[in-house]
Amino acid sequence: MNRVFTNDLLQGQFETDGYVVIPQFLNTEEVQNLLSVYQKPVDNINGKFHRTLQFQSVAYKKDLSIPVKELVTPKALSLLEDYRYLLSSFMVKEPKADNAFELHQNWNFVEEDKFHSVVFWIPLVDTDADNGAMYVVKGSNRLLPTYRGGPNIPSVFEAVIPYIKEHYLTIVPLKAGDAIIFDDALLHYTSANLSSSTRYAIAQVMIPKTARPIHYYQSAENAGKNIEVFEIDDDFYLYYYNRYPLGNYPSDCRQIGIVPYSHNALTNNQFEALYRKKIASAVETKKNEPIEKVKRFLANVGHKVGISIFNSTHIS
Numbered sequence: 069m070n071r072v073f074t075n076d077l078l079q080g081q082f083e084t085d086g087y088v089v090i091p092q093f094l095n096t097e098e099v100q101n102l103l104s105v106y107q108k109p110v111d112n113i114n115g116k117f118h119r120t121l122q123f124q125s126v127a128y129k130k131d132l133s134i135p136v137k138e139l140v141t142p143k144a145l146s147l148l149e150d151y152r153y154l155l156s157s158f159m160v161k162e163p164k165a166d167n168a169f170e171l172h173q174n175w176n177f178v179e180e181d182k183f184h185s186v187v188f189w190i191p192l193v194d195t196d197a198d199n200g201a202m203y204v205v206k207g208s209n210r211l212l213p214t215y216r217g218g219p220n221i222p223s224v225f226e227a228v229i230p231y232i233k234e235h236y237l238t239i240v241p242l243k244a245g246d247a248i249i250f251d252d253a254l255l256h257y258t259s260a261n262l263s264s265s266t267r268y269a270i271a272q273v274m275i276p277k278t279a280r281p282i283h284y285y286q287s288a289e290n291a292g293k294n295i296e297v298f299e300i301d302d303d304f305y306l307y308y309y310n311r312y313p314l315g316n317y318p319s320d321c322r323q324i325g326i327v328p329y330s331h332n333a334l335t336n337n338q339f340e341a342l343y344r345k346k347i348a349s350a351v352e353t354k355k356n357e358p359i360e361k362v363k364r365f366l367a368n369v370g371h372k373v374g375i376s377i378f379n380s381t382h383i384s
């Protein structure tokens with residue numbers, strides 16, 4: 069597998085938990101700038117969670133993703149080992165709505181037997197359980213290989229979501245400008261925004277420079293049999309909802325392989341056994357580290373990121 073972070077502490081944390089948090093990845097001014105760039109979509113979003121990349125107007129999508137890309141990419145590159153930009157979007161939860169985002173893994177962007185793709189998820193307002201904070205299942209990116217993409221591939225976790233949420237979720241309450249950087253295979257969830265203010269966030273996916281971006285697709289005829297692998301270009305996600313509005317077959321992309329795939333939904337017992345075998349001991353060891361050590365670690369990384377890498381004066 070490729071190395072993700074240049075910094076050993078971050079790499080170690082990522083290898084155990086599947087994510088790291090960088091306090092004040094964006095400073096107050098940068099957060100305000102992004103908030104001023106955001107434009108509400110013209111479509112009726114009706115309280116729902118929405119990503120700006122999901123709309124039809126390509127001009128709108130570009131206007132909103134380019135400022136995110138330009139701000140986040142240089143900072144991301146300074147943390148990562150030979151990565152590059154793939155996509156970015158605003159992620160918005162309207163207030164007072166039943167708009168939790170159910171526990172899931174992101175789609176595969178690269179071949180995960182060789183590479184990690186990561187997403188930088190950065191709220192532009194302070195987040196907590198009441199307004200759409202991020203929750204993760206520590207280390208879940210390492211449970212088993214999974215194929216995700218398009219509307220038709222069922223998740224192996226679908227039957228155990230309530231069990232996982234009851235026993236394994238960790239909330240990661242972030243301040244505006246803090247970043248959580250996680251493996252796209254990590255199980256994650258965001259709570260409903262029950263507050264009276266909109267929850268704004270941005271997300272940017274970065275992939276290793278040596279990885280080719282791919283998309284997995286399962287057609288109805290192939291359900292329970294196999295998944296097709298497509299090589300995609302860098303604009304695939306910018307045009308996704310224009311080219312494949314109903315999650316259509318990506319016939320304009322080059323098919324580069326077929327993976328045999330019969331769906332085996334995990335049971336609670338199977339999940340429990342898998343988690344114990346693959347993840348629990350490593351996560352537990354970290355959990356038992358004195359909280360002060362972890363705090364020092366984060367403050368240290370925050371200082372390094374804020375002062376030497378990003379030349380920010382925001383961190384006290």
Ligand SMILES: O=C(O)CCC(=O)C(=O)O
Pocket residue numbers: 117159160161169174200256257258269
């Ligand atoms: O921004 C959010 O609330 C959740 C976004 C998310 O998990 C996703 O787009 O995969």
